[in-house]
Amino acid sequence: MRLDTIYRMKNTETIYKTVLTIAGSDSGGCAGIQADIKSISANGGFATSAITAITAQNTVGVNTIFPIPVSEIKNQIHAVLSDISVDTIKIGMLQSAEVIEAIAQTLAQYPIKSIVLDPVMVASSGQLLVDTSAMDALKSFLPKATLITPNIPEAQALLGINAVSADTMPDIAKKLGKTFKTSVLLKGGHLENCTTLMDVLYVYDTDSLHNFTKTQIDTKNTHGTGCTLSSAISTHLALGNTLKEAVQRGITYTHQAIVAGKSKELGKGNGPVDHFYKLH
Template sequence: MRTYPCVLTIAGSDCSGGAGIQADIKAISALGAYAASAITAITVQNTLGVTGIHPVPPAYVKGQIEAVMDDIRPKAVKIGMINDAEIVRVIAESILKYHPEYVVFDPVMVSTSGCKLMEDEAIEAITTRLIPLASLITPNLSEAEILAGQKISTVEDMKQQAKEMLKLGCKGVLIKGGHLDGGLMCDVLQTATEEAPHLFTAPKVNSRNTHGTGCTLSSAIATFLALGEPMSVAVKKAKQYVYKGIESGKDVCIGGGHGPLNHFHSPVAMHIFDKNE
């Protein structure tokens, strides 16, 4: 009997629909997989910012994960916003119990608008409990600096710190360089099985509509892994999907602040990215 490849997203809910669980479900579905979800927190937010965060009780986070794992058995898990150390614990225990093939962890610590989304205790917990279980972590520059404990200003810094972060126990690190100075974006992927990093470059798109790009990218990577792509190809295809989503959504007005990208754009133009170096 046929079935869909399934991806479970464990993340916070964004009532405005641009990030978090809502963005994850859109991306996973748009790319041809089946999206299941476990909500870690309910946020009060829109395109202008986050004004409230209400964590879901850890027992209910655990219950959601187990309900999906016992029945649907997703091949890949994407983990997003967690702001409570106890929730980190129950997620880590669930990963150890069910052993999904792929775990992509986006350590969401600060929102696009600058709001802190994770408590200090939770940051320590993800470093010791969750990151060692990840197939890939996908920090942006700000998050990478928190995890590395030092400033990251150049691509060479990104390469060095990506290798250092492998010492936390994960199998791969993707540092997103979208906030580097200059007209090109460069992301650095370092895996534990390869000596040389993969570099992914593309021209920056002039757009305010970047709400949920990190959530979308990590979900897309998890989806391509569930669809059978190797890590570097999954990252490349996910980046192409997000780039086209930003490009095709840059002139659309949703809200008065940072609007979302277009998750349901036409097929990705494969030629817009440089080849991996």
């Protein structure tokens, strides 16, 4: 066998399973791009990135946000996708209609296998983080996603509804999927007075619902769990799992990372999960 044939075979067998995360940077290292890269790496993927904003933040809160120019966001995405075979795109907070539209136009130029979109729109205080134009642009972009991962406040904002309970979560997940023509993982972490939490997956292609339950962990160290979960799911899709399998593996990993990090300390506020608990 010729040496060049052997070289090509070896490269094919050892190619990285790669995720491109498009999100903001968290200087405190708990959420955003930093959490994404940790989660992708811990789950066996190779992380590439395009940074949409730089935040000065820590475990207590966000001090300032510096948006990256749209042209540079596009340059980062082009630089990665023109060279590297990316298996999954993970998208986090998109702060403006201009950024959302630019990312959508840029990704449309490449053969994207799957997109996991975490629609970060609502602060922990309940305040909307995006304006009306950004919300409209986001809604237009959601059908391009393979999976969206809203929490309950984000589902309420997307559908314009009020109360959501554990009993209504399956209906809400399905309504989101039917409305935006995509699969939905509706996260139940914001439900109150529950010892057992439920996440609901609606698979658009098969019109099917799947429930995932877990025990609620008493801890303040949950900063960045949404980023961690969506990145873990993205990685398991890149590794070749079905959507249901990727979601199950992502939920299991994130839950175990919360358990491992519940008693650890970082800063004065809400700390991170322990992304690399498997290495201890």
